[in-house]
Amino acid sequence: MTDLTDPTPGTTRLLLGNEAIVRGALEAGVDIATTYPGTPATEIADTFSAIAKAKLKAGQDPGFYMEYAVNEKVALEIAAAGSFAGLRALTSMKHVGLNVASDTFMTYMYVGCRGGHLIVSADDPYCHSSQNEQDNRYYALFAGAPMLEPATPQEAKDMAKAGIELSEQLKLPVLMRTTTRLNHARGPVVYGPLTPPRRKGTFVKDPMLVTVPATARAKHPELLKTLEKAEQIAETSPFNSILTIGTPSDIGIIASGVSVAYVKELAMDLKLNTRILKLGMTNPLPRKLCADFLKAHKTILVVEELEPILENQLKTIAYDHHLPVTILGKSTGHFTRLYEYTPDIVTNALCKTFNIKNPYPTPKTSSLPLPSRPPSLCPGCPHRATYYAVKKIAPKDTIYPTDIGCYTLGKAKPLEMADVLLCMGSNAGTACGFAVATDQKIISFMGDSTFFHSGIPPIIDAVHHQHNVVITILDNRTTAMTGHQPHPGTDTDGMGRKATKINVEDVVKGLGVTDIHVVDPNNIKATSDEFAKALAFKGPSVVVSKSPCILLELARKRKAQESVNIYAIDQSVCKRCKTCIGRFGCPALYFAEDDSVHIDPTQCNGCGNCVQVCPFKAIHQEAKT
Amino acid sequence: MNKKISIVLTGVGGQGVITAAKMLGDAAVKAGVPVFVSEIHGMAQRGGDVVCTVRLGAIESPMLLLGTADALVSTEPVEALRNVMYVHTKTKLVTDTNPTIPFTVAAGGEPYPKLEIILKELASFALVYPVDAVGLAKQAGAVITKNIVLLGALSAVDVLPFSQDVLLQAILDDVPQKYQDINKRAFEAGRQAVLKKK
Structure with missing residues (x-):
């Protein structure tokens, strides 16, 4: 570092x-x-x-x-x-x-x-x-x-x-x-x-x-x-300044944030004659500085990503000062309220405003069909095993509210175990609502960090109102998605000091949940059985699916110099039923050109869950690395 | 430096793309060249595609106009092709020839083109330098150094405004003592792979 x-x-x-x-x-x-x-x-x-x-x-x-x-x-x-x-x-x-x-x-x-x-x-x-x-x-x-x-x-x-x-x-x-x-x-x-x-x-x-x-x-x-x-x-803040490109003209530019960098470089490259009011302290807006800049120009282009916040305030200032200036931006179609800006987007708006031809050639892309590469649950991720175990026993129309974290990636094929997501903690709240609104089965998912963050109040609601839901806490003992930060369930804090570790199931018990199932998702059959029991229970059930994040587990094994088991498929036994790829979907599995199924040893993280998934016992432990 | 140089680095999360971009940035600081690096973190750590940009010289912004890259370095052939909108016909395009097949191919039935077809297609967009980075990294002693192999290759295509020694030093400053030799070998192997073909 x-x-x-x-x-x-x-x-x-x-x-x-x-x-x-x-x-x-x-x-x-x-x-x-x-x-x-x-x-x-x-x-x-x-x-x-x-x-x-x-x-x-x-x-x-x-x-x-x-x-x-x-x-x-x-x-x-x-x-x-x-x-x-x-x-x-x-x-x-x-x-x-x-x-x-x-x-x-x-x-x-x-x-x-x-x-x-x-x-x-x-x-x-x-x-x-x-x-x-x-x-x-x-x-x-x-x-x-x-x-x-x-x-x-x-x-x-x-x-x-x-x-x-x-x-x-x-x-x-x-x-x-x-x-x-x-x-x-x-x-x-x-x-x-x-x-x-x-x-x-x-x-x-x-x-x-x-x-x-x-x-x-x-x-x-x-x-x-x-x-x-x-x-x-703000009127005299060094973060608000005026920059001249070429010689000043009757067109000025007002920009904030990273857009400033794009505008500066492109205005020089396009050899524009203009002045740029760069705003770094943007609330409260320095109205006098802005009014003086508006007064000095006939036309102003406002460059800001997302909402027209400067643009609308500048229009108010122009109105208050009776200025005849034309303000170009989102309302005039020079810019969009969507997404990130790029140098290309800014170039187009500059060329339109300064009435010059865009000198840059139109970039080309390949017409060859390419595979998409969305992020996915890691090979060996315990969430995959939980999802697989649930999918095996739940009715087809079961609703799966999900939450913010790695497990959102369960939305992808072949698992497709995410139906609704609003924000942190929303899984359990929407689960309760679906229980009221439908007669469908409901199994919701959230991580342990999310549970502590905002997942507890909706469980209290479920207990108090006896909503018929299964709320799952995927307890991998870390805040995985953002890079393994500690949370109240870990035994050290952000400064590396000893911290008091809080067990998810103890909290859940304290909330008044009576039907609690603690499972190890790496035992898929037992996990399915516990979810079946939770579904059969009338009222709120909580399943705590406990297994450490595979990346943490690998790091621990490496540190302890423990070996990692790698798995392989016996081609003479494999019937190519595609259960492992088509239903379980571990990214370490792939088809060879002859359609045979293999495990990529560089990607396998050695969880061995595919052994349980294979109906023909074709997968075995290959070697230790 | 009046000139501006733009380099795009692409690949798959976990293949050292962000690290390589940072090393280029560190080398620029060492050489006293103005630099701006852009990265996208987050979901890319779970096997998604990654794009970083490194801009050097008379620049203000971390982002480049499409079609203006001086070099594109990719740790994966399909990812090179996915990003050809950044290149022009004179762009030096250095890519690993070893595919990382995304799960969408196995689980979703999406197509992954044959390597020859990808390389042929790339050649219609830019000057392509294919490198067996995985093979050379293994020979150097660790497959994880494939990003270093590609940086070595980049150092040989006459784009960088500083010497290969400055870049190698920036790399070595970033790796533990016991991996210094492996990284040196990886860098040199990538460099030679390009020089031999010239």
Whole structure:
């Protein structure tokens, strides 16, 4: 890992946008960093975690406390309390995580903070690894949070530091809104000096921190006043600047986020004559700076991914100042509200606006039919065994609500074990609803981290109302999808220290569930039998399917120098019934050109579940590696 | 440096595509060349396709225009073909010749074209340098170094604005002491595979 704690100012390192945010926070002397993991924000907390573990292992003080909290709302609250006690804090999450934390977020702006608190929302235009592409800039407007939008890793570092300081100056949490292309871009970052952390704070009581209606009514106008102050800061913020390409003309461009980088490079390549207003502090919008820029041009092109948030505000400013400027953007069809922008999309809009011919040739693609390559459950994944065991005994019209995690990949052929997915924890809630709305059987699935995150309340609902559902917890003892972060079911925390491990089945019992089945999915027959019993039970049943993530299991075996069993198919016994490929669907299995079935030894992770699946006993353990 | 250089790296999650992109970025920083790298993480870790971009020189953005790549490096032949929209006829296209067949072929009946057909099709788009990266990596001592074999090959196609020594040093800085020799051998094998054909 790149050394992010190097105290030497002027050091240049190639940093991931997410690492740059960590460096910026360390330069601001951050005391508390909290999160719930989610792509594309994950590496922020993972980097804090790696630093803390390395320092503690070396007998040194990491200087900060970091935590993978049970969910985003709790993560925000822990850091908010740190801020109330005068400490500097950072909370990071993916865009949909802010939905979970939004209840806290909205009122937090009324109350305000003491120590500087930066909240990072990592948005995911194009839904690279998300269930939607919501634009969280609305949250800044919605709650009244000052907002920063970095365009490069260097700016992400600078803004993380400045954001914590700005938050402390205004006594208001600051939202940093990033997108995947920033979080997962690497660029050179020049280090500044580190600030020593405060380590411990003191909470001084203040009745205005208790948001009873009278307090809230008093705090709301205060928030609006603070935002006026923030707007004055935005007017002269170094993150908002004007750049001239060629010579200024009557067409100007206003851009924010990663779009700035596209616009800058393309405007130079296309030899445009224009000025670019680059906005990095985008809430509150500096209305005077924007009005002056609008006044100086006849036409303005607004370049921002997703929603027309700048565009609509700029139109309001033009209206308020009676400016005859034409504002081009999403409403005029120059840009779309969908997906990520690319240099090609931006080029088209620039050419249309500046009335020039697109000089770049139209790229070609191959007409050869190519196989798709979606992500899949790993070879040896215990979830596959659970799904297979369920499918064997459940009626055909059984409804399978699913959840956020690796197991979503059970949607693919041949398993097709995912019917409904909204968000974290929605499996059990929708399961209860289907039990009310239909007479179909219902078996829902969620992971252990999801169970702790937001899966518990709907189980309580199922018990209280005696909904006839089977709720499955796929307990692989980790937060697998995001890269194996700890959760309340693991025995160490994000700093590598001992933590209290909470058993899923103990919690479920405590919730009042009486029909609980704990199974090992690697015994497929026994797992099917337990699911059959759960289906026959009238009322809510919970199945806890326990088996560690195969990737963790392999890592453990490698560390312990234990051998991994590889399996092979005896071609003289195989009847080519295709059960292993066509029904079980382990990606280590493949057809040779003569249609015979084989196991790729480089992909087999040695779970051996295909042995149980084969009706002709054609699969055997081949070798140990 | 007034010129801009764009490299696209593609392949399958787990084949070292992101690592290779990072190593190119580190080499650029060492050489004092402005650089911007873009990666897509997340679902790619579960066997999905991966695309990274590395841009060097007079650039502002981590992303390139389609049809403007100076080089495309692929750890898998079909993934090279899937991304030919980034190339033009002079693009140096370095690809491993060993297919990784996706499960959609076995489980979903989708077609996987024969290697000769893929290579022929690629040659109609760009200047193709086929490399048996898996074979050379095995010979070097570890199949996991196939991304290093391909970086060695890339270092020989006259695209990088820094020497192969800088790139090799960036690679070695990133691997543990006991794997240094294997990585050196892998890099050199990939380099020679291209130089021999020239």
